Each structure stands twice: as C-alpha cells, then as structure tokens.
Amino acid sequence: MRMVRLAACGAGLWLLGVASPTLGAAQAVPGLQHRDRVRLAESIRLVKELRPGLWPGWERTRLSVLLVTESAEFLIGHSQPSAGFSSVGYDTLLKRPVWTRPRQFPPTLLATFPAVGGMPTIVLGTAENTGKSATGWVLTLLHEHFHQWQYSLPDYYAGVTRLGLAHGDTTGQWMLEYRFPYDSAPVQQAVRGLATAIGKALDAAPSEGAGRLRAVVDARDMLRGRLTAADYRYFEFQLWQEGVARFIEYAASGAAAELEKPAAAFQRLSDYEPYSAAAAGARRRLRRELEHLELGRERRVAFYSLGAAIALLLEETRPDWKQAYESRPFALPELLTAGR
Numbered sequence: 001m002r003m004v005r006l007a008a009c010g011a012g013l014w015l016l017g018v019a020s021p022t023l024g025a026a027q028a029v030p031g032l033q034h035r036d037r038v039r040l041a042e043s044i045r046l047v048k049e050l051r052p053g054l055w056p057g058w059e060r061t062r063l064s065v066l067l068v069t070e071s072a073e074f075l076i077g078h079s080q081p082s083a084g085f086s087s088v089g090y091d092t093l094l095k096r097p098v099w100t101r102p103r104q105f106p107p108t109l110l111a112t113f114p115a116v117g118g119m120p121t122i123v124l125g126t127a128e129n130t131g132k133s134a135t136g137w138v139l140t141l142l143h144e145h146f147h148q149w150q151y152s153l154p155d156y157y158a159g160v161t162r163l164g165l166a167h168g169d170t171t172g173q174w175m176l177e178y179r180f181p182y183d184s185a186p187v188q189q190a191v192r193g194l195a196t197a198i199g200k201a202l203d204a205a206p207s208e209g210a211g212r213l214r215a216v217v218d219a220r221d222m223l224r225g226r227l228t229a230a231d232y233r234y235f236e237f238q239l240w241q242e243g244v245a246r247f248i249e250y251a252a253s254g255a256a257a258e259l260e261k262p263a264a265a266f267q268r269l270s271d272y273e274p275y276s277a278a279a280a281g282a283r284r285r286l287r288r289e290l291e292h293l294e295l296g297r298e299r300r301v302a303f304y305s306l307g308a309a310i311a312l313l314l315e316e317t318r319p320d321w322k323q324a325y326e327s328r329p330f331a332l333p334e335l336l337t338a339g340r
Contacts, residue, residue, distance in 0.1 A: 076091075078121065085116075108129050159329050163237060194220060212317060240330045247308040290309055318336075
C-alpha cells in the first residue's frame, strides 16, 4: 500500500449511465488483454460474493480499480474519471464501463490511494508485471479493496492526523518512511519474541482459551517497553492497517475455496491456482514468516505478517473483534486484552 496524499473522500464503484459501445470495442483497445479482463471479472465476482461474510459493512464500500499496463491505464468502476480519461465503452464481461488514458503510474505498482478524482482507487499492474499468479493477483486486489473500506471509515483521516506521526508531511509518505528503530537490537529481539509467542498461540488447541493469549500479551508489553510512545503508535498503526489487509487475503482464499469454481476462462489461465491450494500455502508461508522474522531485513513489511497473525488469533479467540477493530482504530494489539 502507498498513500500519496491524505484526502477525505469516499471509495468508488458507481455504474456510469453512459451510452457506449459494447464488448467488441473494449476488446479492441490496445493494452487491455483478455487475460486481464478475466482476472478482473474474477475479482469482481469474489468482491460481490465474499465481502458480507468476511467483514461486517465491507459490502457498502464501492470498488474502483485503475489497471496499469505497459502503455495505458484502464479505469473500472469509478464515479468521477478525471481529465485525461476517455471512454472505452461498456465491457459486458466486467459489467462495468471502462475508461482509459496513457500510462502515468509504474506498471509494477500495487497500492490504494486517491489516484483519480480524489477518491481512493486501487492502482495495480498486471499479474505479469507484479510477479503474481492469477489467483494471487485476485487476492491482492481484495487486500487493496479492504484498504478502500478502511479509508472510508468516518474518522479515518482525522484519526491518522491525531497519531502525530507525520511531522509536517502532507503526502502520506511518512507511512512508508517513518524512522522506526528497525536496526535496534533490543527492538529486534522483542519483535522476534512477539512473533514466536503468536506462532505458539496459533498452534495451541482452541480449548486453551485465554491462556493462549497470555504469552502474546506479555511479549507485546515487552516490545512496547522498548519503544517510544510514537514508535509504538506507528507499530500499532501498521498492524491495524496492513496486517489486517493481509489477513483478508488469507480469509478470502479460504472462503473462496468454499464457493462454486471460478469461470472456466479463469481456470484456463496458465497461472491459475485453486483457492484451496492458495489458502494452504498462505498459512504455511505465514508460519515460516513468523519463525524466521528479521526486522532489520524486512523493515516495515514485517508488520504485515505480525498483524495478520494477530488477526487470525483474534478470529479464533474473540468473536467480536471486528466490531472492536472499527471502534478502536489503530490499536490492533490492544484488542488481545480489551474488553476481557
């Protein structure tokens, strides 16, 4: 995720009521390949079918996507295309109008920010340019769509400001470039301790209940004691925002495996992987990431697996955690003990 600027705005999937050519014209536009349309169609299917069961209220968030190819960008589901876009027409596979303009963003980008019309928009390159399989690309799009939901929360932007971490930066780059003490040996040790405790808690039997959390809470408090108040707020913020978006990928892969199989065109893609295999692989990777976490090497990316693992633990131990997540923003680790 990359935030370019903090602008209070909604997210967007509005079906534009325009008279436009049909699918044939959309296919003829240079750069919009059939395989990209197939992946987008599968993403739209999962967004529609999975959101109500994965997260309360997420289904009210509108989806808008800017697909970045080598030479052009294609805007799908946006209510306010900015100057420079021209209509491609209505794509009957996507069931959405499509707009295009010459490429402006890197074709390797995977991000959500107010890229078009001041509205949070998913901006992502193709599966080939981002190094992802078709299935992984679709799940990443859901990760980014969850960011659109986060940004739509009424107090999100004001709450981010109250964190007091920007130090005058109005571009949002501080979210990526904050000077967290990644190279501090005591902090690294405490982060490894937290990762180990979370891993053991996830492996413990569900019947152990609150006892599964005791070592995690102790490790959390040990880390907090080695950070300044501002550094800990940054840590909490990253777990809340990026960690839970990563959790959404895991949860979506498992839920998608329970749905009807994807369209035949998606399954025929050479880089297709069944969702059941993707879910199993994601859980194995998370365990490896926790076991081998190196803060000094991974930097901010280490927070993705830590936050996702905490979310998985909350999913197993605290039924109301998603409601608490929204009412207590930017404080994911505190949900391990809050309300108990």
